[in-house]
Amino acid sequence: MSTTDPPTGAAFHVHDLEDVLVHRALASFAAGELPWAREVQIDRVADGASLCPPGSAAARTATESTVTTTLHEGEGWLLVVRRYESGSARLLALAVDEEVGGRLVAEATEGAVATTDPDDATVELGFWYQDDGANRRTSPVDTPRWADIRGNYGSEVRTALDRLMTVTPESLSGRIVLLHGPPGTGKTTALRSLAHAWRGWCQVDYVIDPDRLLGMASYLMAAALRRTPYDDRDWRLLLLEDCDELIRTDAKAGTGQALARLLNLTDGLLGQGLHLLFAITTNEPLASLHPAISRPGRCLAEIEVGPLTTSEAREWWGDAPGTPVRGATLAELVARREATDVVAAHPAPVAVGQYL
Numbered sequence: 001m002s003t004t005d006p007p008t009g010a011a012f013h014v015h016d017l018e019d020v021l022v023h024r025a026l027a028s029f030a031a032g033e034l035p036w037a038r039e040v041q042i043d044r045v046a047d048g049a050s051l052c053p054p055g056s057a058a059a060r061t062a063t064e065s066t067v068t069t070t071l072h073e074g075e076g077w078l079l080v081v082r083r084y085e086s087g088s089a090r091l092l093a094l095a096v097d098e099e100v101g102g103r104l105v106a107e108a109t110e111g112a113v114a115t116t117d118p119d120d121a122t123v124e125l126g127f128w129y130q131d132d133g134a135n136r137r138t139s140p141v142d143t144p145r146w147a148d149i150r151g152n153y154g155s156e157v158r159t160a161l162d163r164l165m166t167v168t169p170e171s172l173s174g175r176i177v178l179l180h181g182p183p184g185t186g187k188t189t190a191l192r193s194l195a196h197a198w199r200g201w202c203q204v205d206y207v208i209d210p211d212r213l214l215g216m217a218s219y220l221m222a223a224a225l226r227r228t229p230y231d232d233r234d235w236r237l238l239l240l241e242d243c244d245e246l247i248r249t250d251a252k253a254g255t256g257q258a259l260a261r262l263l264n265l266t267d268g269l270l271g272q273g274l275h276l277l278f279a280i281t282t283n284e285p286l287a288s289l290h291p292a293i294s295r296p297g298r299c300l301a302e303i304e305v306g307p308l309t310t311s312e313a314r315e316w317w318g319d320a321p322g323t324p325v326r327g328a329t330l331a332e333l334v335a336r337r338e339a340t341d342v343v344a345a346h347p348a349p350v351a352v353g354q355y356l
Helices: 017-030 098-109 146-152 155-165 187-197 210-215 217-225 253-267 310-317 330-345
Strands: 002-004 011-013 036-042 058-063 067-074 077-084 089-095 122-130 134-142 176-180 202-207 235-240 276-282 299-304
Touching: 017 058, 017 067, 017 077, 017 089, 036 098, 077 098, 089 098, 122 187, 122 210, 134 187, 134 217, 146 155, 146 187, 146 310, 155 187, 155 299, 176 187, 187 235, 187 276, 210 217, 210 235, 210 253, 217 253, 253 276, 310 330
Parallel strands: 122 202, 176 276, 176 299, 202 235, 235 276
Antiparallel strands: 002 011, 036 089, 058 067, 067 077, 077 089, 122 134
8 A cells, every 4th residue: 555745755665553653753764854863773772761741642543463552742843653563663863953863762761671680581682684775673582591501501512601601801812603513403492592691792693594684785784883872882783594505615606705704894894893702603524614613712612512421411411210321412312301291291102212
C-alpha cells in the first residue's frame, strides 16, 4: 500500500504502522519546518522510563507484534519513540533548532538507560543483518557465567578460556578471538559466556550473515563505525560464526577480498582507529585456515575446542547411570544424559548408543 503526504507530495510505501508515524515526522524535517534531527538507540531501557519529556502525552500510537511506536508533539518539536519487545528503544527527535532538540533529547532520555546488574546472567546483544541496508537490532540473551560452565571443557581449553575471560582493554594483545574444533564442543556457549565476562567494557554484537558483512564494504563499514549512544563502553566485539569458507587457506578470489577486509580491520589502517574486536568460530582444523588469521599480534586467542578425553567425559558424567566408554563432545554427552534420564523415567527401550 502507498500513500502521499501533503507537505511534501512524496509517495512512500507503508510496510508497518510505525512507518506512518515516522513519515509524519520526516515530512516536517524534509519541508524545513523542523530542520534539526537526531536518532538515539537505547539497548536496554530502564524500568518505568517514559522516553518522552515530562507531561508529554502520545498524540498517536501504533502497536504491532514486537514494537510499539508513539508520536509526541510539542512546541517546536516532534518525537517518535519505538519500543521493542526485547527491551530496547529507538528515538527520532526533530526540532526547530539545536537548543530545543538538545533539551528534548535530554529530557526524553534522562534516567532511561538501565544500569548493569553484576549478578544478572542476561546481556543485551546486538544482531546485525543486511536487508535494504545494514540493520542492527538488540535482544537480551542468556549468557552463562564462566564459573558455572567451566567444567564442560577439557583442562587445556579451560586454562585458555580462563585467560580470555579475564582480559581487559589494557591487556589486549590482538583483535581476533579464534575458536576452532568439531561441532558440538561448546564454542558458541563459550562466546556467550565471554559476552557476560566482558559486559562491563565491551558491547557484543552477533552478525547473522558474516559472508555478506565481509563481502560488502558498505555493510562492513556501517557495522565497524556504529557506536551506540549513551553507552560508555569503548570496545565492541563482532561474533562471526561458521566462517569456514572465508578464512581457509584456499579462499577463492571473492572470499579472499573478504579476508583482506577482515585483516585490515584488525591491524591494518582501518583497525588503528577503531576499538573493534572479532570472535570467529569454525569447524575447520587450524592447519586449513589462513595463517594470517592466527598471526601473533593480530590474534588475541587461538583456542582449539575439542572433545573431552575419556577421563574428562567420565568426570563430567559423574554418578549418573552408565559410563561413557570413550571421549566425547559436550553435545554427545548432553544427548546421552537426556536419553538416560528418559530411560530411567520410562523403562521402554531407548537407543542411546548412537550418542557415543
